[in-house]
């Protein structure tokens with residue numbers, strides 16, 4: 138079940154945290170995984186070596202998803218060199234947490250250019266090869282706070298809510314071309330992004346999570362792997378919540 142042999146996958150932000158777990162899961166299922174990262178070379182080398190050591194196929198490419206032209210060139214190159222692009226996981230994301238009254242323009246610009254525009258550029262570049270192949274799986278990383286809101290995360294929550302509108306629209310636009318588009322909305326997951334939260338905040342999160350713990354990147358990756366599979370072929374425009382019951 139959930140085999141991806143012969144498939145080509147691109148995971149943005151695929152070398153750390155949730156993205157790395159997605160890259161590992163897709164590669165373990167047989168996909169050739171291209172992991173895009175912004176700048177952390179050590180993490181990129183480490184993720185590539187770990188997948189290869191496990192017998193998988195992976196490569197890391199440096200790519201800022203906020204740059205539309207670079208995204209288009211990179212995806213064109215992947216498609217030409219590897220013979221297609223079947224799976225796109227839009228996982229690259231940043232959080233600049235701040236109360237609304239303190240929000241600065243560069244925080245809005247950075248967050249939206251990576252989280253929202255970055256996802257749009259990757260979808261735009263991937264959709265042609267997917268349409269040509271009459272098959273494709275796009276999985277966009279949203280967040281529980283995109284649905285619930287969260288004090289101190291106005292900009293980030295807005296960017297993650299935007300992902301849901303984008304996902305539902307693309308699902309409708311490309312269903313007839315064999316491309317499914319879904320979102321995964323994680324709750325609080327143990328990664329570098331959340332490591333700087335204070336113990337008090339983490340305890341508050343755990344106590345408001347029915348399953349009574351934070352999530353692991355592998356638990357999000359399992360949902361991504363499912364949505365990328367043949368078996369999920371009749372699912373599109375949906376939001377799969379991986380949040381320990383925090384929002385139901």
Ligand code: NDP
Pocket residue numbers: 149150151152153154155156173174175176177178180200201202203227228229230231251255278279280281322323324325326327328329330331
């Ligand atoms: P991390 O901060 O651990 O990793 C982020 C990854 O994204 C890194 O690989 C980073 O590359 C890459 N990245 C950031 N900006 C860009 C860019 N402009 N272009 C290309 N790559 C970029 O994040 P998480 O693993 O925690 O989060 C992954 C996704 O899941 C995000 O979209 C996040 O919003 C979402 N999410 C996370 C939750 C959590 O609790 N952790 C909860 C809900 C949603 P590099 O290594 O080079 O810096």
